[in-house]
Amino acid sequence: MTLRNILLAGTALGAAVFMTAPAFAASNTQAELDALKAQIEALQRKIDDVEIHHGNAIKTLEERKSDVEVTLKNGRPEFKSASGAYSLAITGRAHLDWGGYDQDDASSANFGGLRNNINFRRAILGVTGTLAKDFAYDLHFNFGDSGNEKSGELYEAALHYKGIDGVTLSIGAIQPKLTLDDSTSSNDITFMERATAANLMTSIGGGDGRMAVGGTFNNDNIFAAAYYTMGSVTGTADDDTSSALGRVAYATSPAEGLNVHIGVSGTQAFNLPNDTFRFRDRPELRVDATRMIDTGDFTAVDSITAYGPEIAFNYGPFRAQGEYYRYEIDQRGTAVDPDFSAWYLQASWIISGESYKYDIKKGAYSGVKPANPFTSVTGGFGAWEVAVRYSQADLTDTVTANNRRGGEQDIITVGLNWYANSNVRFMLNYLDVDVEDRANVANPNFGHQALALRTQFAF
Numbered sequence: 504m505t506l507r508n509i510l511l512a513g514t515a516l517g518a519a520v521f522m523t524a525p526a527f528a529a530s531n532t533q534a535e536l537d538a539l540k541a542q543i544e545a546l547q548r549k550i551d552d553v554e555i556h557h558g559n560a561i562k563t564l565e566e567r568k569s570d571v572e573v574t575l576k577n578g579r580p581e582f583k584s585a586s587g588a589y590s591l592a593i594t595g596r597a598h599l600d601w602g603g604y605d606q607d608d609a610s611s612a613n614f615g616g617l618r619n620n621i622n623f624r625r626a627i628l629g630v631t632g633t634l635a636k637d638f639a640y641d642l643h644f645n646f647g648d649s650g651n652e653k654s655g656e657l658y659e660a661a662l663h664y665k666g667i668d669g670v671t672l673s674i675g676a677i678q679p680k681l682t683l684d685d686s687t688s689s690n691d692i693t694f695m696e697r698a699t700a701a702n703l704m705t706s707i708g709g710g711d712g713r714m715a716v717g718g719t720f721n722n723d724n725i726f727a728a729a730y731y732t733m734g735s736v737t738g739t740a741d742d743d744t745s746s747a748l749g750r751v752a753y754a755t756s757p758a759e760g761l762n763v764h765i766g767v768s769g770t771q772a773f774n775l776p777n778d779t780f781r782f783r784d785r786p787e788l789r790v791d792a793t794r795m796i797d798t799g800d801f802t803a804v805d806s807i808t809a810y811g812p813e814i815a816f817n818y819g820p821f822r823a824q825g826e827y828y829r830y831e832i833d834q835r836g837t838a839v840d841p842d843f844s845a846w847y848l849q850a851s852w853i854i855s856g857e858s859y860k861y862d863i864k865k866g867a868y869s870g871v872k873p874a875n876p877f878t879s880v881t882g883g884f885g886a887w888e889v890a891v892r893y894s895q896a897d898l899t900d901t902v903t904a905n906n907r908r909g910g911e912q913d914i915i916t917v918g919l920n921w922y923a924n925s926n927v928r929f930m931l932n933y934l935d936v937d938v939e940d941r942a943n944v945a946n947p948n949f950g951h952q953a954l955a956l957r958t959q960f961a962f
Contacts, residue, residue, distance in 0.1 A: 602790030602955035609946035623647030637666035700845035708746025726866030769810035798909035851890035910941030
């Protein structure tokens with residue numbers, strides 16, 4: 504029974520008793536009845552006011568409760584408005600790398616002892632979300648970088664427009680989608696480092712934190728991207744490189760089953776700082792900063808052009824991919840311009856049986872999600888993956904007058920990955936590195952082996 508009904512019943516009962524009691528029968532005048540009626544009406548109004556007040560309060564609480572939705576999906580805190588037009592998610596990733604080297608005598612004579620070390624390859628924290636439904640944003644800071652831990656450096660700051668179906672337009676400090684390997688998130692790459700072929704491509708006008716304007720397009724089977732880029736967000740004041748980048752890919756069956764991916768990437772850089780450029784890269788491990796291959800500086804450079812194909816396929820727990828790129832330098836005053844090349848092939852298999860996922864929105868692969876996450880309660884073992892990669896980069900050009908002998912680098916990498924759950928991964932890599940025909944060192948032919956472990960968590 505409601506408060507209102509209880510009060511009304513009590514009042515009516517009191518009135519009945521009052522009217523029927525013999526002691527008061529003589530004084531039961533019309534005036535008293537009118538007074539009692541007035542009291543009942545006043546009480547009715549008070550009850551109505553109480554109900555209205557409490558009803559409004561409850562409605563306000565319900566509205567406030569539904570105005571913001573808070574979730575913690577896969578450990579990522581996200582706040583979303585009831586309409587879905589606004590959202591903010593806190594994101595983070597940390598990649599802690601340990602590595603050790605076993606050099607041959609020639610390598611030790613060239614570079615001294617490579618440093619066994621442990622460092623944060625990445626330690627990134629930031630936010631991502633939507634604004635008024637059609638706009639999205641990313642703002643991230645990096646606190647680590649291969650042994651150079653920082654107090655916090657701007658890593659990504661971009662605004663995106665997504666009001667057109669299948670189209671994303673971006674401006675700010677971003678990572679342009681160039682090459683298959685670089686379009687795969689660092690949280691999802693199969694090996695601790697991307698192949699040298701992809702790193703040389705992105706060094707021209709792509710990579711992390713590149714100041715850029717451009718966009719992507721995708722439908723069910725096609726992905727395309729195009730950007731105009733300048734210097735990186737961490738570059739120096741004279742880092743005024745201007746580049747045009749593009750990538751197109753086609754996937755036969757992105758959603759399920761046998762999927763074949765083919766694509767092409769290309770870039771051209773012009774207006775280079777001081778008209779100079781050099782190709783170099785670390786041997787697919789960044790525990791030690793030494794570059795094994797290095798062309799040295801090219802001067803009087805008008806432009807750099809690089810291009811090449813990419814191919815991949817996945818079916819269930821098996822995946823293979825490869826890329827080949829050619830790098831051409833246009834120099835003033837040279838009859839024949841130098842050019843170089845690099846490529847890789849890799850294959851991986853999830854021995855616990857999970858399937859690889861392909862994301863057509865970036866034309867690349869997403870991470871492995873364990874079917875039975877490792878926990879002390881359920882006793883799951885997570886997902887296990889084995890992988891192998893062969894990589895070659897040829898930075899020697901003896902045909903032209905430059906006679907640049909940056910070295911030919913061959914690397915065999917064997918990897919074992921354990922995905923404990925959707926947030927935690929451990930990566931064990933063994934690398935066998937061989938370099939030939941490298942100039943400006945005591946021994947042109949040298950090599951080493953390396954063993955490295957990454958501890959990774961992300962949300």
